[in-house]
């Protein structure tokens with residue numbers, strides 16, 4: 001997954017790969033039913049859309065909604081689903097289209113410009129979920145709402161149907177673990193610990209001056225203080241295991257060196273090269289490898305695009321050297337979130353200075369990526385914990 005410094009985002013694989021005390025966000029908005037208040041910017045196009053659309057076939061209704069700016073599509077689907085003119089036979093297609101967007105937002109991700117009633121969303125999704133043959137998007141959207149709202153009793157049959165239909169889907173497996181042990185209290189001393197190996201891949205002398213061992217030690221501390229739950233609880237621990245300065249790579253034949261300085265970054269090609277690398281100075285197979293590189297593929301020197309990849313639980317991160325010291329949008333925790341299997345999320349209408357979830361990305365089209373200073377939600381934490389276990393096994397950190 002990748003994202004740009006100025007919010008130019010083109011993630012390649014958006015689907016199956018799937019805090020410290022941060023102020024300003026309530027843990028749940030579920031306790032009190034709120035009116036749907038998608039506000040004035042939404043109503044004009046929505047009104048036009050629906051007055052013309054009641055008898056339309058679902059495909060053309062969906063096509064019209066999909067042409068709206070993304071932040072307007074959820075309320076448009078919301079209204080379409082509440083429209084008594086929507087034929088029962090057309091409802092599943094519209095619900096699925098709605099769920100594809102709904103699964104990327106949550107009240108826990110930040111304060112949206114216009115709030116929504118997640119209880120009404122859950123009710124609509126629940127009513128439309130076919131337990132015998134659940135639609136994957138409907139199942140994800142519904143399970144996420146229920147896990148984030150800590151509604152375990154309601155989540156159990158949903159996650160169970162999801163897992164039966166998609167037995168290898170990581171989200172189904174992660175949320176199934178949550179159903180068995182929700183809100184598992186972690187003793188800080190027993191958190192899984194992940195060793196980090198930093199490797200300076202860039203030839204840029206300025207970057208090499210900045211990316212010292214001491215700075216990489218500091219990066220571990222940054223991750224330990226930012227890779228956290230919404231309530232500030234730590235989820236895993238990171239420790240510095242190794243550091244390879246660029247000067248030590250002089251004789252390495254690893255092809256990974258090609259990606260140190262602004263070469264076109266193709267995620268699949270990089271993964272192949274990484275997995276084939278046998279040089280322990282470049283890749284420590286028993287650690288999460290973090291490559292300090294210089295990205296300038298799209299925006300010249302200002303490009304600080306970074307990348308994090310789970311890579312079948314052999315995760316790595318490419319961190320632009322100008323992102324060191326957590327200078328922009330909480331890059332370290334964001335990329336590590338991808339490394340633990342998380343995808344981008346959105347906060348409708350968010351501005352650059354707004355508090356947002358760590359995984360928020362402007363590339364999803366809901367709004368700005370914001371500050372990314374809000375910790376992970378319960379549904380995200382369940383995915384992190386699930387992959388933490390798999391990653392620890394894959395890296396040989398436990399039997």
Ligand SMILES: [Zn+2]
Pocket residue numbers: 001002003334338344361
């Ligand atoms: Zn990203």
